[in-house]
Amino acid sequence: MSAGPAALPSALERVVPLLRCPLCREGLRPADAGPDGAVARAVVCGAGHSFDRARHGYLSLFGPRGRRFPGDTADQVAARDRVLGSGLFDGVVGVLAEVAREAVADGGPAVGSRPWPGPVVLEAGAGTGHYLAGVLDALAGIATATATATGAGIATATATATGAATGAETRGTGGVLGIGTEISAAAARRLARAHPDAAALVADTWEGLPLADGIADLVQVVFAPRNAAEFARVLRPGGTLAVVVPGEGHLEPLRTAGGMLAPAPDKVARLDSELGGAFEPGPVRVVDRHHEVPATVAVDLALMGPSGVHLDRARLEHTLGPGDRPVRVHLEVHTYRRPR
Numbered sequence: 001m002s003a004g005p006a007a008l009p010s011a012l013e014r015v016v017p018l019l020r021c022p023l024c025r026e027g028l029r030p031a032d033a034g035p036d037g038a039v040a041r042a043v044v045c046g047a048g049h050s051f052d053r054a055r056h057g058y059l060s061l062f063g064p065r066g067r068r069f070p071g072d073t074a075d076q077v078a079a080r081d082r083v084l085g086s087g088l089f090d091g092v093v094g095v096l097a098e099v100a101r102e103a104v105a106d107g108g109p110a111v112g113s114r115p116w117p118g119p120v121v122l123e124a125g126a127g128t129g130h131y132l133a134g135v136l137d138a139l140a141g142i143a144t145a146t147a148t149a150t151g152a153g154i155a156t157a158t159a160t161a162t163g164a165a166t167g168a169e170t171r172g173t174g175g176v177l178g179i180g181t182e183i184s185a186a187a188a189r190r191l192a193r194a195h196p197d198a199a200a201l202v203a204d205t206w207e208g209l210p211l212a213d214g215i216a217d218l219v220q221v222v223f224a225p226r227n228a229a230e231f232a233r234v235l236r237p238g239g240t241l242a243v244v245v246p247g248e249g250h251l252e253p254l255r256t257a258g259g260m261l262a263p264a265p266d267k268v269a270r271l272d273s274e275l276g277g278a279f280e281p282g283p284v285r286v287v288d289r290h291h292e293v294p295a296t297v298a299v300d301l302a303l304m305g306p307s308g309v310h311l312d313r314a315r316l317e318h319t320l321g322p323g324d325r326p327v328r329v330h331l332e333v334h335t336y337r338r339p340r
Contacts, residue, residue, distance in 0.1 A: 088329060217235075261306055
Protein backbone atom coordinates (compact mmCIF):
# COMPACT_ATOMS: atom_id res chain seq x y z
CA MET A 1 0.00 0.00 0.00
CA SER A 2 1.45 3.38 -0.95
CA ALA A 3 2.07 5.97 1.73
CA GLY A 4 -0.20 8.98 1.89
CA PRO A 5 0.87 12.61 1.62
CA ALA A 6 3.18 13.85 4.32
CA ALA A 7 1.62 15.94 7.04
CA LEU A 8 2.95 19.50 7.16
CA PRO A 9 2.10 22.17 9.74
CA SER A 10 -1.31 23.68 9.00
CA ALA A 11 -0.28 26.93 7.31
CA LEU A 12 2.49 25.26 5.28
CA GLU A 13 0.09 22.50 4.25
CA ARG A 14 -2.42 25.06 3.03
CA VAL A 15 0.16 27.08 1.11
CA VAL A 16 1.58 24.13 -0.87
CA PRO A 17 -1.04 24.33 -3.71
CA LEU A 18 0.01 27.97 -4.21
CA LEU A 19 3.73 27.26 -4.43
CA ARG A 20 5.86 26.93 -7.55
CA CYS A 21 9.27 25.29 -7.79
CA PRO A 22 11.92 28.04 -7.81
CA LEU A 23 14.04 25.98 -10.20
CA CYS A 24 11.53 24.97 -12.88
CA ARG A 25 8.25 26.76 -11.96
CA GLU A 26 6.26 23.53 -11.76
CA GLY A 27 3.76 23.06 -8.96
CA LEU A 28 4.86 21.56 -5.65
CA ARG A 29 3.25 18.86 -3.51
CA PRO A 30 4.10 17.27 -0.14
CA ALA A 31 6.58 14.42 -0.46
CA ASP A 32 5.31 10.94 0.31
CA ALA A 33 6.04 9.39 3.67
CA GLY A 34 9.17 7.26 3.89
CA PRO A 35 9.16 3.45 3.58
CA ASP A 36 9.33 3.11 7.36
CA GLY A 37 6.18 5.19 7.72
CA ALA A 38 8.03 8.25 9.00
CA VAL A 39 6.44 11.53 7.99
CA ALA A 40 8.44 13.33 5.31
CA ARG A 41 9.47 16.95 5.84
CA ALA A 42 9.75 18.04 2.21
CA VAL A 43 7.86 19.23 -0.86
CA VAL A 44 8.67 18.07 -4.38
CA CYS A 45 7.81 19.08 -7.94
CA GLY A 46 7.08 16.88 -10.95
CA ALA A 47 10.65 17.29 -12.16
CA GLY A 48 11.97 15.79 -8.94
CA HIS A 49 13.31 18.94 -7.26
CA SER A 50 12.92 18.57 -3.50
CA PHE A 51 12.89 21.20 -0.76
CA ASP A 52 13.10 20.39 2.94
CA ARG A 53 11.21 21.98 5.78
CA ALA A 54 13.61 23.09 8.50
CA ARG A 55 13.01 21.81 12.00
CA HIS A 56 12.27 25.41 12.97
CA GLY A 57 9.14 25.31 10.80
CA TYR A 58 10.03 27.24 7.64
CA LEU A 59 10.42 25.98 4.07
CA SER A 60 13.48 27.05 2.06
CA LEU A 61 12.78 27.73 -1.63
CA PHE A 62 15.85 29.25 -3.24
CA GLY A 63 16.39 29.53 -6.99
CA PRO A 64 19.40 28.32 -9.01
CA ARG A 65 21.81 30.76 -7.36
CA GLY A 66 20.87 29.73 -3.82
CA ARG A 67 21.22 32.11 -0.89
CA ARG A 68 23.18 35.09 -2.17
CA PHE A 69 22.90 37.21 0.98
CA PRO A 70 22.73 36.13 4.63
CA GLY A 71 20.15 38.74 5.60
CA ASP A 72 19.81 40.07 9.13
CA THR A 73 21.89 38.50 11.87
CA ALA A 74 20.46 36.81 14.95
CA ASP A 75 21.41 39.87 17.05
CA GLN A 76 19.62 42.24 14.66
CA VAL A 77 16.54 40.05 14.65
CA ALA A 78 16.47 39.80 18.45
CA ALA A 79 16.80 43.59 18.75
CA ARG A 80 13.94 44.09 16.29
CA ASP A 81 11.77 41.62 18.17
CA ARG A 82 12.27 43.54 21.40
CA VAL A 83 11.50 46.89 19.77
CA LEU A 84 8.35 45.61 18.10
CA GLY A 85 7.29 43.99 21.36
CA SER A 86 7.54 47.40 23.06
CA GLY A 87 4.60 48.67 20.99
CA LEU A 88 6.59 51.49 19.38
CA PHE A 89 5.39 50.57 15.89
CA ASP A 90 1.84 49.54 16.75
CA GLY A 91 0.54 52.50 14.78
CA VAL A 92 1.96 50.92 11.62
CA VAL A 93 0.21 47.63 12.41
CA GLY A 94 -3.06 49.52 12.75
CA VAL A 95 -2.68 51.24 9.38
CA LEU A 96 -1.70 48.01 7.62
CA ALA A 97 -4.73 46.30 9.16
CA GLU A 98 -6.95 49.08 7.79
CA VAL A 99 -5.43 48.68 4.33
CA ALA A 100 -5.92 44.91 4.52
CA ARG A 101 -9.59 45.17 5.47
CA GLU A 102 -10.19 47.49 2.53
CA ALA A 103 -8.28 45.22 0.15
CA VAL A 104 -10.31 42.18 1.18
CA ALA A 105 -13.62 44.06 1.10
CA ASP A 106 -12.83 45.12 -2.47
CA GLY A 107 -13.04 41.45 -3.45
CA GLY A 108 -12.27 40.02 -6.87
CA PRO A 109 -11.39 36.51 -7.97
CA ALA A 110 -7.88 35.17 -7.68
CA VAL A 111 -6.29 33.87 -10.87
CA GLY A 112 -4.47 31.03 -9.15
CA SER A 113 -6.09 27.96 -7.64
CA ARG A 114 -7.17 28.55 -4.05
CA PRO A 115 -8.81 25.58 -2.30
CA TRP A 116 -10.53 27.77 0.32
CA PRO A 117 -12.53 31.02 0.18
CA GLY A 118 -10.51 33.12 2.63
CA PRO A 119 -8.12 35.94 1.73
CA VAL A 120 -4.40 35.50 1.13
CA VAL A 121 -1.89 38.05 2.41
CA LEU A 122 1.77 37.99 1.36
CA GLU A 123 4.48 39.93 3.14
CA ALA A 124 7.77 40.03 1.27
CA GLY A 125 10.74 40.46 3.58
CA ALA A 126 8.50 39.70 6.55
CA GLY A 127 11.23 39.65 9.20
CA THR A 128 9.89 38.31 12.49
CA GLY A 129 6.31 38.28 11.18
CA HIS A 130 5.10 41.01 13.55
CA TYR A 131 3.24 43.04 10.93
CA LEU A 132 1.89 39.99 9.12
CA ALA A 133 0.51 38.56 12.36
CA GLY A 134 -1.24 41.83 13.16
CA VAL A 135 -2.90 41.89 9.75
CA LEU A 136 -3.97 38.25 10.01
CA ASP A 137 -5.59 38.95 13.37
CA ALA A 138 -7.43 41.93 11.87
CA LEU A 139 -8.76 39.81 9.00
CA ALA A 140 -9.81 36.82 11.11
CA GLY A 141 -13.41 37.99 11.51
CA ILE A 142 -13.78 38.82 7.83
CA ALA A 143 -12.34 35.44 6.85
CA THR A 144 -14.75 33.61 9.16
CA ALA A 145 -17.73 35.45 7.69
CA THR A 146 -16.55 34.67 4.15
CA ALA A 147 -16.11 30.99 4.90
CA THR A 148 -19.54 30.77 6.53
CA ALA A 149 -21.27 32.63 3.70
CA THR A 150 -19.80 30.30 1.08
CA GLY A 151 -20.66 27.19 3.04
CA ALA A 152 -17.06 26.24 3.71
CA GLY A 153 -17.15 27.11 7.38
CA ILE A 154 -13.47 26.33 7.86
CA ALA A 155 -12.85 28.83 10.64
CA THR A 156 -16.14 28.33 12.47
CA ALA A 157 -15.98 24.57 12.33
CA THR A 158 -12.41 24.43 13.56
CA ALA A 159 -13.07 26.76 16.48
CA THR A 160 -16.19 24.80 17.48
CA ALA A 161 -14.54 21.40 17.19
CA THR A 162 -11.64 22.41 19.40
CA GLY A 163 -13.79 24.20 21.94
CA ALA A 164 -12.08 27.53 21.25
CA ALA A 165 -13.95 30.55 22.50
CA THR A 166 -12.26 33.91 22.84
CA GLY A 167 -8.81 35.48 23.12
CA ALA A 168 -5.62 33.84 21.96
CA GLU A 169 -7.26 30.40 21.74
CA THR A 170 -9.20 31.50 18.65
CA ARG A 171 -6.05 32.45 16.77
CA GLY A 172 -5.34 30.37 13.69
CA THR A 173 -8.76 29.12 12.63
CA GLY A 174 -7.88 28.75 8.96
CA GLY A 175 -10.10 31.28 7.23
CA VAL A 176 -7.21 33.51 6.16
CA LEU A 177 -3.75 32.52 4.97
CA GLY A 178 -0.62 34.56 5.48
CA ILE A 179 2.58 33.95 3.55
CA GLY A 180 5.80 35.49 4.77
CA THR A 181 9.00 35.38 2.75
CA GLU A 182 12.35 36.18 4.31
CA ILE A 183 15.98 35.62 3.34
CA SER A 184 17.40 35.59 6.88
CA ALA A 185 17.28 32.19 8.56
CA ALA A 186 17.38 33.88 11.97
CA ALA A 187 14.29 35.92 11.12
CA ALA A 188 12.54 32.95 9.50
CA ARG A 189 12.72 31.01 12.77
CA ARG A 190 10.62 33.69 14.44
CA LEU A 191 8.42 34.16 11.39
CA ALA A 192 7.47 30.48 11.51
CA ARG A 193 6.11 31.02 15.03
CA ALA A 194 4.50 34.41 14.46
CA HIS A 195 0.94 33.23 13.77
CA PRO A 196 -0.77 29.86 13.22
CA ASP A 197 -2.11 31.03 9.86
CA ALA A 198 1.27 32.28 8.58
CA ALA A 199 3.45 30.06 6.39
CA ALA A 200 7.15 30.96 6.54
CA LEU A 201 9.19 30.67 3.34
CA VAL A 202 12.90 31.42 3.02
CA ALA A 203 13.27 32.99 -0.41
CA ASP A 204 15.01 35.84 -2.22
CA THR A 205 12.61 38.56 -3.44
CA TRP A 206 15.04 39.61 -6.16
CA GLU A 207 15.32 36.06 -7.52
CA GLY A 208 11.55 35.69 -7.89
CA LEU A 209 8.82 34.58 -5.50
CA PRO A 210 8.09 30.81 -5.41
CA LEU A 211 4.36 31.40 -5.81
CA ALA A 212 1.73 30.92 -8.52
CA ASP A 213 0.27 33.84 -10.46
CA GLY A 214 -2.58 35.89 -9.03
CA ILE A 215 -2.93 34.14 -5.69
CA ALA A 216 -2.69 37.10 -3.28
CA ASP A 217 -5.27 39.70 -2.35
CA LEU A 218 -2.68 41.87 -0.63
CA VAL A 219 1.11 42.17 -0.78
CA GLN A 220 2.76 44.24 1.93
CA VAL A 221 6.39 45.32 2.20
CA VAL A 222 7.80 46.98 5.31
CA PHE A 223 11.38 48.29 4.96
CA ALA A 224 12.21 45.40 2.64
CA PRO A 225 13.39 44.94 -0.97
CA ARG A 226 10.80 45.48 -3.68
CA ASN A 227 10.34 43.57 -6.93
CA ALA A 228 7.54 45.33 -8.80
CA ALA A 229 7.21 42.70 -11.55
CA GLU A 230 6.95 39.83 -9.07
CA PHE A 231 4.48 41.68 -6.84
CA ALA A 232 2.26 42.37 -9.85
CA ARG A 233 2.49 38.74 -10.94
CA VAL A 234 1.40 37.20 -7.64
CA LEU A 235 -1.38 39.73 -6.97
CA ARG A 236 -4.85 39.07 -8.32
CA PRO A 237 -6.29 41.70 -10.70
CA GLY A 238 -7.45 44.55 -8.50
CA GLY A 239 -5.22 43.36 -5.64
CA THR A 240 -3.48 45.82 -3.32
CA LEU A 241 0.21 46.50 -2.72
CA ALA A 242 1.15 48.33 0.50
CA VAL A 243 4.68 49.68 0.91
CA VAL A 244 5.97 51.22 4.15
CA VAL A 245 8.83 53.70 3.85
CA PRO A 246 10.41 56.15 6.33
CA GLY A 247 9.19 59.73 6.30
CA GLU A 248 11.27 62.83 6.86
CA GLY A 249 12.89 62.86 10.29
CA HIS A 250 12.06 59.22 11.06
CA LEU A 251 13.87 58.07 14.24
CA GLU A 252 15.33 61.52 14.90
CA PRO A 253 16.97 62.77 17.04
CA LEU A 254 18.01 59.25 18.00
CA ARG A 255 19.26 58.50 14.47
CA THR A 256 21.82 61.30 14.59
CA ALA A 257 22.82 60.70 18.21
CA GLY A 258 23.38 57.00 17.63
CA GLY A 259 25.24 57.32 14.31
CA MET A 260 22.59 55.44 12.34
CA LEU A 261 22.50 55.45 8.55
CA ALA A 262 20.07 57.93 7.00
CA PRO A 263 17.54 56.90 4.30
CA ALA A 264 18.23 58.08 0.76
CA PRO A 265 16.69 61.56 0.38
CA ASP A 266 14.85 60.58 -2.82
CA LYS A 267 13.52 57.28 -1.45
CA VAL A 268 9.85 58.28 -1.55
CA ALA A 269 10.15 60.02 -4.91
CA ARG A 270 11.66 56.89 -6.44
CA LEU A 271 8.83 54.74 -5.13
CA ASP A 272 6.15 55.88 -7.57
CA SER A 273 8.62 55.78 -10.43
CA GLU A 274 9.66 52.24 -9.52
CA LEU A 275 6.11 50.90 -9.18
CA GLY A 276 4.20 53.10 -11.62
CA GLY A 277 4.63 50.80 -14.60
CA ALA A 278 2.79 47.90 -12.98
CA PHE A 279 0.46 49.57 -10.48
CA GLU A 280 -2.04 52.38 -10.10
CA PRO A 281 -1.14 54.63 -7.14
CA GLY A 282 -3.65 54.89 -4.30
CA PRO A 283 -3.94 56.70 -0.98
CA VAL A 284 -0.93 57.38 1.24
CA ARG A 285 -1.43 57.01 4.99
CA VAL A 286 0.95 58.57 7.50
CA VAL A 287 2.01 57.49 10.97
CA ASP A 288 3.77 60.36 12.75
CA ARG A 289 4.23 60.11 16.50
CA HIS A 290 6.75 61.33 19.05
CA HIS A 291 7.80 59.01 21.85
CA GLU A 292 10.11 58.79 24.85
CA VAL A 293 11.73 55.35 24.87
CA PRO A 294 13.84 53.60 27.53
CA ALA A 295 17.56 53.42 26.92
CA THR A 296 17.39 49.70 26.14
CA VAL A 297 14.82 50.29 23.38
CA ALA A 298 16.85 53.19 22.02
CA VAL A 299 19.91 50.96 21.67
CA ASP A 300 17.88 48.19 20.05
CA LEU A 301 16.40 50.68 17.57
CA ALA A 302 19.90 51.54 16.42
CA LEU A 303 21.00 47.92 16.20
CA MET A 304 17.94 46.34 14.53
CA GLY A 305 18.31 47.95 11.10
CA PRO A 306 21.01 48.25 8.43
CA SER A 307 23.16 50.30 10.81
CA GLY A 308 23.32 47.39 13.21
CA VAL A 309 26.18 45.66 11.45
CA HIS A 310 28.34 48.78 11.88
CA LEU A 311 27.47 49.70 15.46
CA ASP A 312 28.65 48.34 18.80
CA ARG A 313 26.16 47.83 21.63
CA ALA A 314 28.54 48.81 24.45
CA ARG A 315 29.57 51.99 22.67
CA LEU A 316 25.95 52.87 21.94
CA GLU A 317 24.98 52.34 25.57
CA HIS A 318 27.77 54.71 26.60
CA THR A 319 26.88 57.30 23.94
CA LEU A 320 23.12 57.31 24.53
CA GLY A 321 23.28 57.03 28.31
CA PRO A 322 20.88 55.39 30.77
CA GLY A 323 17.95 57.79 30.50
CA ASP A 324 14.90 57.83 28.23
CA ARG A 325 15.47 59.15 24.72
CA PRO A 326 13.09 61.10 22.45
CA VAL A 327 12.37 59.51 19.08
CA ARG A 328 10.03 60.30 16.23
CA VAL A 329 8.27 57.47 14.39
CA HIS A 330 7.36 58.94 11.01
CA LEU A 331 6.34 56.43 8.36
CA GLU A 332 4.39 56.57 5.13
CA VAL A 333 2.22 53.67 3.97
CA HIS A 334 1.87 53.95 0.20
CA THR A 335 -0.84 51.87 -1.46
CA TYR A 336 -1.10 50.73 -5.06
CA ARG A 337 -3.53 48.61 -7.02
CA ARG A 338 -2.88 46.07 -9.74
CA PRO A 339 -5.10 47.04 -12.68
CA ARG A 340 -8.07 44.75 -13.27
